[in-house]
Amino acid sequence: MSFFSEPLLAVETSCDETSAAVLVGRSVLSNVVASQIDLHRKWGGVVPEAAARAHVEAILPVIEEALGLASLGLADIRGIAVTNRPGLVGALSVGVTAAKALSFSLGVPLIGVHHLEGHLCSVLVLSDGPGARDDAVARSSVPLPEGLFPHTALVVSGGHTELVQVRGLGDYEIVGITRDDAAGEAFDKGARLLGLGYPGGFAIQEAAKGGDPKRYALPRGLSGDTMDFSFSGLKTAVLRLVEKEGAAISVKDAAASLQEAIVSVLVDRSMRAAEALGSRALSLVGGVAANLELRGRLGAACERSGIAFLAPPLSLCTDNAAMIGLAGSFRLALGERDGFDLDVFPNADLPGVTPSS
Ligand code: KG4
Numbered sequence: 001m002s003f004f005s006e007p008l009l010a011v012e013t014s015c016d017e018t019s020a021a022v023l024v025g026r027s028v029l030s031n032v033v034a035s036q037i038d039l040h041r042k043w044g045g046v047v048p049e050a051a052a053r054a055h056v057e058a059i060l061p062v063i064e065e066a067l068g069l070a071s072l073g074l075a076d077i078r079g080i081a082v083t084n085r086p087g088l089v090g091a092l093s094v095g096v097t098a099a100k101a102l103s104f105s106l107g108v109p110l111i112g113v114h115h116l117e118g119h120l121c122s123v124l125v126l127s128d129g130p131g132a133r134d135d136a137v138a139r140s141s142v143p144l145p146e147g148l149f150p151h152t153a154l155v156v157s158g159g160h161t162e163l164v165q166v167r168g169l170g171d172y173e174i175v176g177i178t179r180d181d182a183a184g185e186a187f188d189k190g191a192r193l194l195g196l197g198y199p200g201g202f203a204i205q206e207a208a209k210g211g212d213p214k215r216y217a218l219p220r221g222l223s224g225d226t227m228d229f230s231f232s233g234l235k236t237a238v239l240r241l242v243e244k245e246g247a248a249i250s251v252k253d254a255a256a257s258l259q260e261a262i263v264s265v266l267v268d269r270s271m272r273a274a275e276a277l278g279s280r281a282l283s284l285v286g287g288v289a290a291n292l293e294l295r296g297r298l299g300a301a302c303e304r305s306g307i308a309f310l311a312p313p314l315s316l317c318t319d320n321a322a323m324i325g326l327a328g329s330f331r332l333a334l335g336e337r338d339g340f341d342l343d344v345f346p347n348a349d350l351p352g353v354t355p356s357s
């Protein structure tokens, strides 16, 4: 499997981060993320129209900053990757329109990327930051680590919670999925009920420090021999807890108990899947992969089972364009190209998914 070996510009605007990155092969020369958190905080969640407008304002400065940090100009760019699915249609359109305009004016190939394939590819990053530039070209042909495929990936974000068997790049099988809320949503809704604000995952992680994870009993969702998830009962249980305890509630202990409920289920299902499928490696990707408790616990469980554990650097867990560049890079290297009719889709299956055997 090879990667696009010339400078690639990647763009991501599927939700509430405007991001642009420059890559050469698997080396990230720059990765700029303009977050809209402050804009959406007052509503406690993402407002689609406001997100699209904010992307319009941020997209060109963010691209310019990414080029500047990579010490490159537009004329140096040889390919463009952009998230075109799934996501908020208005938000996606901003990135896709900018990418098409640049592809047309520079005369370089364009590739649309599935957001989750971007998350799955975030573990492939070779080097990160400005220092990456010096050896990026030399290292652009460094092979992927031995034994990387097949591996089991836990994709945990604000919109998705899935276990994916990655047989190779572009060759996937969904082996487990949430039947209701995503893990990130469970963090966000729980945080809101506990008065910890938005976005909730990081707030819960911080509030849980020093808290007692056994203080409050919270449900674990589905029981039995399944690789699926269910988090909606958790939200109701936190609501009941808040109503019952009133002012006497320990937010610290409640945050620790909520984090424990989510993390223990994620670790349990991931290990069950990796072991059932005989995987030698397990990857943890998506915004919730930034959770330090989850990283630590899943890493330790993998170590006990003799399974290699892969997680992207924290900067590549929540939405970013570098991961979109990594996915676009292998697809461009395969010779795939999109035309100027590239469309945006609010929902879309991961490409290359084959049914369970
Ligand atoms: O991947 P992402 O940036 O956006 C989507 O594609 O959805 O994921 C965002 C999610 C949010 O639900 C946020 O609360 C969660 O990732 N998140 C965390 C942490 N940082 C972000 N959840 C738990 N612990 C964290 N440290």
Ligand code: ZN
Binding pocket: 115, 119, 157, 158, 286, 287, 318, 319
């Ligand atoms: Zn995401």
